[in-house]
Amino acid sequence: MSSKIPLEDVTPKVETYDLYAKREKIQTRSYKGLFKNIRLAGVAFLFMLYFGTVWLRWGDRPAVLWDLPARQFHIFGATFQPEDFFLLSFLLIICAFGLFFITVFAGRVWCGYTCPQTVWTWVFMWAERITEGERNARIKLDHAPMSLNKFARRAAKHSIWLLVSLATALTFVGYFTPIRGLIVEMFTWQMAGWSLFWVFFFTAATYINAGWLREQVCIHMCPYARFQSVMFDADTLIVSYDAARGEPRGSRKKGIDPAEVGKGDCINCEICVQVCPTGIDIRNGLQIECISCTACIDACDEVMEKMDYPPGLIRYTTEHSLEGKPTKVFRPRLFGYGTALLVMIGLFIITVSNISQVSLDIERDRNVLFRETSSGQIENVYIVKIFNKGTTERSYRLSMQGHEGLTLHLPDRPLLVGPSSKLQLPLNVQIDPAELDGATNIPVIFEVVATDDDSVVASSESRFMAPKVR
Template sequence: MSDKIPLKDVSADAVKTFDLYAKRDPIYVRSYQGLFKNVRLLGVGFLFLMYFGTVWLKWEGRQAVLFDLPARQFHVFGATFQPQDFFLLSFLLIICAFGLFFITVFAGRVWCGYTCPQTVWTWIYMWAERVTEGERNKRMKLDKQPWSLDKLKRKSAKHAIWLTVALATAITFVGYFMPIRELVVDIGTFQVSGWALFWVFFFTAATYLNAGWMREQVCIYMCPYARFQSVMFDKDTLIVSYDEARGEPRGSRKRGSDPRAQGLGDCIDCNICVQVCPTGIDIRKGLQYECIGCAACVDACDQVMDKMNYPRGLIRYTTEHSLEGQETKLLRPRLLGYGAALAIMIGLFVVTLSNLAQVSMDVQRDRNVLYRETRSGMIENVYIIRINNRTNAEASYQLEVDGHPQLHLELPADRLTVEPSSSLQIPVNVQLDPVYMEGTNIPIRFHVEANDDSEINATVDSRFMGPTLR
């Protein structure tokens, strides 16, 4: 037996090369009607109303939702949050993550197909294409034709609508970070600030490019969800699927003919399911990561089945177990686990939010010097106190210090008044006779309390520093 590894000369074999980047082939989406399209239209209408409408609402004299970054205040209807409340954002992100995991295990990529902003705005842009350039075949012919006045008018109208939608989207988004009524007036009078103008331009360009030009490329190449979503699928996950056992072998036939007599399945190979797909895939080839679960192919196929007098559901939301003739298990450990985690996180968020203090306080010792001696021989520490009024009304507070009965607190004013949803920063001096010092430091506690409501209070621990006594 030879102890050498056999070699093969492949120099004469044809070498195949592949481009790492392939030019995008335009997708011409066909119009269709159906149940899932109506559901998506209702969802899109609600999301558009929320996005474009909420920013214009007034609440107690101010914009209902406003993330005021310069003032470090984040107003959400009647609640005002400050940077120290950012831990609540982690709650929201975890809730969104578990919610996405839960819905993905249950029904696949329905988030992508119905509520993802990329999908929603892409459908709006495709609607603009259909209004200005016509249906699928007309758009294909128009793109192949040489430039003419009619083509220029149609293309210009389409891009005008695209830019209008993109500009409205950008102004609304920036309006969540600065008062939108002032922003619109400033833009109209050409007095808008440089940064505001930059972000309006940036989000206009991003919307125009993502929804108008890149479209499915964002979902296929840029979105990480398309890559890891299959990890959360199992054989009981509801996904858009083609019933191969019923549809094959596919082939054309006359309406009303018996496909079984011709040795055919129910699929007439019309390719309409491909023509309505916003990512351009053929669902008959099985589950693909490009599928966003929008069910456009389901609606289109049902229309064809109705015309052929065949039962609906050749393409439908179903499970792998169901296609194999097995029982689908709705309640399974993975789904229950994500559901339980989601419920727990929502409960913790609600409890935390309901117990959020109406006043908070930050205490920082003067870092320039540990302590100093006054002319009267007292040991003095300086602290910077920040009182945060989290309510939407002006409030006055009393500040006290505990830790030793002989501690003396010096305030710049007897009455500490803080504006609504604002902070008051003051320096305070705490003094103590050195004979009462026990070691080089003693624990102390600052306590702030509203004058008109003792239940509105906050307490912060600190330390009082002194000299070493021999």
């Protein structure tokens, strides 16, 4: 008999996981339906807006131009200066509250219908379909060895991708540099360095994001996917699978009553998964990867129609509705966001409508605080900048308020300023030292008024510096 005590390995087994999972390429299939038609109409409108606006003219300049070197931002008949930049911040806040309102009401419809990442991804998927075929053909092509046919199809696909990316980049840069001259410079190989850099940058960004990264941008890079769950509530409209109606799943022939085979309406065809651009199964419930593109709704309704079942197994609905409870449309959070949005839009419109058509900027001569003229007067020199924001040439008169002894010396000519132009000229202000009464730092206010309209007015405050009299 052996005297050895049997040993048993009780070391706990530790499972290891690879923290990096290689991206599985998503190949979507074609489908048709109501929501797809709505999205295509919306995308067509947005494309016309994006690619068309940059070609519009307003007088002798582009209708929309962000002229950074001149620090002027033209939007049709309005011209904005850097001091009006707060309006952009105002507009971004309005957009943020608008996004909050829409998210609380209908989930991620922004992502599914109008987000540039989604829109351009659909365009690139279309290029794949017309060059490499439908889903099954593309999967076979991926696994096939390189051949002349595969090379030609891939080359055609990437050529379309690059052309779309280049058109996107040129259009974007065209909002900062006149597009007509930019196109001529590109074809004549005379494009400026910075223009060339940004065209290349945005071409590469579009090509990589919409062609290669795709759903990875939505899942890992976009912060909206992370905070959307905070915005949702049980009354938010979201793309949902009706598990009570669809389960248990199972295949069957057309026309068979699900109750006869002890199944739900879902035939487990997985077409809803095959059309999803992020590759999720909506039947597993709401997931951060879902961008509410409604592809699964259209695809499932197509299948339900073929099976003679009612549509809506996957549909826009709310959590309360799925549970058989009434959905509350008007609720405090939605009302709060809506009210704040309307108030900010109103304030924005009022602010924009009250922006003066002229701006005035006064700069003192930085080389010397003051100087004494040959007649014994104390003189300060200023640089006056009058900017006409209107669309017609205007004449202005300039005046000054402050110390009674100050006299304003202007050039003996009318102050004419062209449309969306700036007039810059030197200005001398003098005073008799006897009238200073010991003052060395006198506040002055300059005012410019249009000669044809007293409501077109702007003012700027400065200082008159004088020596200390002992």
